Amino acid sequence: MSALAAGAAERGLLGAGRLLGQPRILVGGGILLLVALAALLATWIAPHDPLEQDLLHMLSPPMWADGGEAAFPLGTDSLGRCVLSRAIYGARVALIVGIMSALGAMLIGSTLALLGGYFGGRIDRAIGYVVDLWMSFPPVVLSLILLVGVGTGVDKVILAVVLVDWTRFCRVVRADVLVTRRRDYVLAARLIGFSHLRTLLTEVLPAVTPLIITLFSIEMGVAIIVEATLSFIGLSVPPDVTTWGQMLADARGDIQSALWVMLVPVCAIIVTVLGCNLLGDGLRVALDPRLRQRGE
Amino acid sequence: MFQLSLAIIVRRLAAAIPTLVLLSLVVFVVLRLLPVDPLAALLPPSATAEDARALRAQLGFDQPIPMQFLIWLWEAVRGNLGNSINFHQPVTSLIGAAMPATIELALVALAIALAISVPGGALAFVLHQRARETAADLTVTLLQSIPSFLWALLLIIVFGVLWPVLPFSGRVGQEVVLPGITGFALIDLLITGRLRDWSSALSHLLLPALSLALSFSPMVIRVLRSGLIDAAGEPYVEVARLRGLSETRILWRHMLKNAVLPTITMIGVQFGFLFSGALLVEMIFGFPGVGNLMVQAVKGNDMPLIQGIALLFCVLMLAINTVVDVLYALLNPRLRAP
Numbered sequence: 001m002s003a004l005a006a007g008a009a010e011r012g013l014l015g016a017g018r019l020l021g022q023p024r025i026l027v028g029g030g031i032l033l034l035v036a037l038a039a040l041l042a043t044w045i046a047p048h049d050p051l052e053q054d055l056l057h058m059l060s061p062p063m064w065a066d067g068g069e070a071a072f073p074l075g076t077d078s079l080g081r082c083v084l085s086r087a088i089y090g091a092r093v094a095l096i097v098g099i100m101s102a103l104g105a106m107l108i109g110s111t112l113a114l115l116g117g118y119f120g121g122r123i124d125r126a127i128g129y130v131v132d133l134w135m136s137f138p139p140v141v142l143s144l145i146l147l148v149g150v151g152t153g154v155d156k157v158i159l160a161v162v163l164v165d166w167t168r169f170c171r172v173v174r175a176d177v178l179v180t181r182r183r184d185y186v187l188a189a190r191l192i193g194f195s196h197l198r199t200l201l202t203e204v205l206p207a208v209t210p211l212i213i214t215l216f217s218i219e220m221g222v223a224i225i226v227e228a229t230l231s232f233i234g235l236s237v238p239p240d241v242t243t244w245g246q247m248l249a250d251a252r253g254d255i256q257s258a259l260w261v262m263l264v265p266v267c268a269i270i271v272t273v274l275g276c277n278l279l280g281d282g283l284r285v286a287l288d289p290r291l292r293q294r295g296e
Numbered sequence: 297m298f299q300l301s302l303a304i305i306v307r308r309l310a311a312a313i314p315t316l317v318l319l320s321l322v323v324f325v326v327l328r329l330l331p332v333d334p335l336a337a338l339l340p341p342s343a344t345a346e347d348a349r350a351l352r353a354q355l356g357f358d359q360p361i362p363m364q365f366l367i368w369l370w371e372a373v374r375g376n377l378g379n380s381i382n383f384h385q386p387v388t389s390l391i392g393a394a395m396p397a398t399i400e401l402a403l404v405a406l407a408i409a410l411a412i413s414v415p416g417g418a419l420a421f422v423l424h425q426r427a428r429e430t431a432a433d434l435t436v437t438l439l440q441s442i443p444s445f446l447w448a449l450l451l452i453i454v455f456g457v458l459w460p461v462l463p464f465s466g467r468v469g470q471e472v473v474l475p476g477i478t479g480f481a482l483i484d485l486l487i488t489g490r491l492r493d494w495s496s497a498l499s500h501l502l503l504p505a506l507s508l509a510l511s512f513s514p515m516v517i518r519v520l521r522s523g524l525i526d527a528a529g530e531p532y533v534e535v536a537r538l539r540g541l542s543e544t545r546i547l548w549r550h551m552l553k554n555a556v557l558p559t560i561t562m563i564g565v566q567f568g569f570l571f572s573g574a575l576l577v578e579m580i581f582g583f584p585g586v587g588n589l590m591v592q593a594v595k596g597n598d599m600p601l602i603q604g605i606a607l608l609f610c611v612l613m614l615a616i617n618t619v620v621d622v623l624y625a626l627l628n629p630r631l632r633a634p
Contacts, residue, residue: 024437133322135565136315136613137606140572144594145606149326225443229576232445233591248449252580255449256457263453266446274441281437 022286028217028278035272039091046085047071050242054080059258077247077261078254087268090244093237094224094272097157101223102216104162109169110212116170117177118200127170134167143226147235157236161223168222169215173208180207210287214280221276228269244269301622308618316610317369323606324365327599372607378600380593387604390589395608396479397467398578398585402570404482404501405508406563413513417520417555418547424525436514444511444573448580451503464503465582469496504581508573512566519562523555530554557628564620568613 019025038045048054054076061068062075074084116127134142143160150156180186181204189203230236231245239246244265251262352358359367371378377387423432442450456464467481468474472493475484482501485494527533528551536546575587582588586605593601 133315133318135568136319136610136617138568138571138609138613140575141590141606141609144575144590145323145326145602148594148597148602149329221441229443229445232576233579233595235594252449255452259453259457262449266449269446270438270442273443274438277437277441281433 019283019286022282024278024282025286026282028275028280028282031271031275032279035091035275036095038088039095042088042092046082046088047073048082048085050081050086050089051240052081052085054082056080059254059261061258062260065260074264075258075260077250078258079250083247083261083264086242086247087244087264089242090247090265090268091272093154093231093241093243094227094269096154097161097227098220098224098272098276100158101161101165101226102219104158105165105219105223106169106212106216108162109166110173110208112166113170113173114177114200114204114208117174118181118196118204120178124174127174131167131170134164135171137164139164140226140229143230144233144235147230152235152237154237154241157227157230158223160230161226164226165219165222168219169212172215173211176208176211177204180204183207210283214284214287217276217280217283221273221280224269224273224276300625304621304625305618308614308621312614312618315614316607319610320369320372320603320607321365323603324368325361327602328361328364368603377604377607380601381598382592382596383598383601387600390601391586391604391608393479394584394586394589397481397583398571398574398587400480400482401501401504401508401574401578401583401585402567404505405512405570408505408509409512409516412509413516413520414552416513416517417524417559418552420517420521421524421528421547424521425528436517439510440514440518442511444507445576445580447510448504448507448577451507452580455503462503463496463500467497467500467584468493469500472496500581500583504577504583507577508570511573512570515566515569516559516563519559520555523558524551527551527554557624560620560623560627564617567616571609571612 057069057072057076058080059078060072060076060080063070063073065075068075072082072084074082074087076082077086112127116124142164146160146163147156150159186199186203189199194203227236227243228245228248231243232249234246234249236245237243247265248262251258251265254261349358357364368378375388377391379385380387380390383390420432420436452464455462463469474481475488475490477484477487481497482494485491485497524547533546533551536550537543541549571587574585575590577583578585578587579591586608589601590605592598593605
């Protein structure tokens with residue numbers, strides 16, 4: 001991370017202004033900030049405990065509808081649990097899985113990409129082969145199999161996503177490293193006696209950092225979807241942990257009578273993933289001068 | 297041209313065999329990490345330790361893992377993937393019964409996705425040229441943020457609950473019995489001339505296929521638009537314009553042909569997404585395909601079945617990539633030169 005921070009600092013005020021001038025970064029970052037605040041402050045802002053059952057108020061509608069109550073702003077589910085509180089607490093698992101998985105996949109994928117792309121030869125071929133091998137599996141199928149093997153729990157979900165999605169970073173970053181390594185300034189660094197490690201960390205890594213940051217943001221969205229998928233099947237976490245996927249699975253039985261119970265987690269997932277994708281897109285455009293000219 | 301296709305297929309097949317063996321090994325080892333004993337379900341409550349040992353020996357679970365893998369591999373080569381623990385049926389027949397449904401679903405989804413994304417990609421490109429792309433761009437990003445299983449739930453809410461016009465459970469209506477000639481409902485019912493049942497099958501297929509297609513389209517739209525932007529800078533576009541062709545004709549007849557190449561590659565790479573999506577979409581719609589089977593196998597810790605379906609998914613992915621390679625070679629004149 002220190003290399004990232006250094007790279008950002010070097011770009012200075014000009015860069016910061018360019019980032020904030022991107023509406024997509026503002027909107028996407030804003031959404032993620034709100035979700036993060038909800039997750040951090042869940043204990044204080046959620047009106048109820050997410051597991052507290054109120055059997056006198058089962059499937060009560062949102063507060064603005066007929067029969068709704070102010071105590072349950074978004075209504076309750078079939079066990080009388082507050083939908084809003086569950087959605088707020090669900091943000092915790094979503095964000096933890098999103099951030100930790102993206103971090104893990106980024107570290108493994110980018111490290112292997114830097115090594116393979118920079119040194120080339122046998123190392124590169126070996127890494128490339130493993131990536132190809134991994135990619136012949138549909139991604140969710142692989143995470144499912146891994147989860148069957150290692151068991152359930154938030155940490156296991158993170159492990160499963162990292163082990164599946166590092167290839168995404170590896171493939172894309174490697175292509176960029178291959179181009180960068182042939183640049184004159186990298187060759188010059190070697191000529192004036194920089195070690196391989198120093199060249200990699202101070203010359204090559206900063207050049208591919210914008211790409212890695214962009215992928216990180218998009219990967220968070222992917223991880224959040226995978227977690228929702230797995231907890232929807234009932235494989236991700238124990239029942240006493242609230243997740244959006246679980247809320248969806250619970251709401252399926254009441255879809256005819258209580259649509260709001262289903263719509264709240266659906267919107268929560270879509271908005272959060274949209275935040276990640278907007279931020280990723282915005283960063284991609286803001287950090288890549290070639291795309292800026294093309295207006296992508 | 298035929299030779300080229302053949303060469304690609306042979307090369308792909310040769311590379312596929314070690315890949316399949318290695319992938320099977322990975323799945324095998326991962327599944328042996330399983331914390332619960334999958335055999336517990338097979339034994340009656342009155343079983344003794346002696347019974348358990350006999351069963352383990354019968355199923356080969358008492359052998360060391362490398363040996364177990366070799367036995368499994370040898371049997372797999374001979375077309376025997378073992379018996380499902382929970383269904384008490386051969387894995388191959390379970391998969392064989394479910395596979396046509398999934399392939400049918402995936403192909404219809406792909407067709408719908410193309411019907412959405414080819415005009416969509418062209419529209420995105422036209423909007424790009426008129427500098428009106430922010431709205432189009434945001435729409436694509438929004439669509440990209442909705443995974444297929446959420447589409448499935450949303451479509452059920454709209455077309456099943458709020459405006460109940462389409463069925464959202466099963467493959468055909470309950471009263472319909474599939475003839476089972478090819479296993480593809482749409483083909484079987486068509487050749488037996490049962491048109492009413494055919495439309496029932498089609499209407500059951502519509503929502504699941506649309507769920508998959510809607511989550512697949514934004515990716516295709518993006519690549520297509522990008523390809524069109526690249527094509528717009530090529531000299532042949534200028535030449536066509538000088539010859540007096542209309543912009544519409546240049547776009548649809550000339551540029552699209554060139555933008556299609558990267559799109560095909562991308563569809564091949566992303567087909568795994570379609571299969572991943574099919575897992576949950578099939579489960580949500582109670583669609584009797586391989587994805588649904590996989591979810592049940594995973595929930596029931598049914599090791600032989602999981603292993604078999606994993607192998608099948610890999611074979612399908614490799615097959616699709618081969619088809620994509622061949623298509624690419626056939627459509628790209630630059631690769632046709634001897």
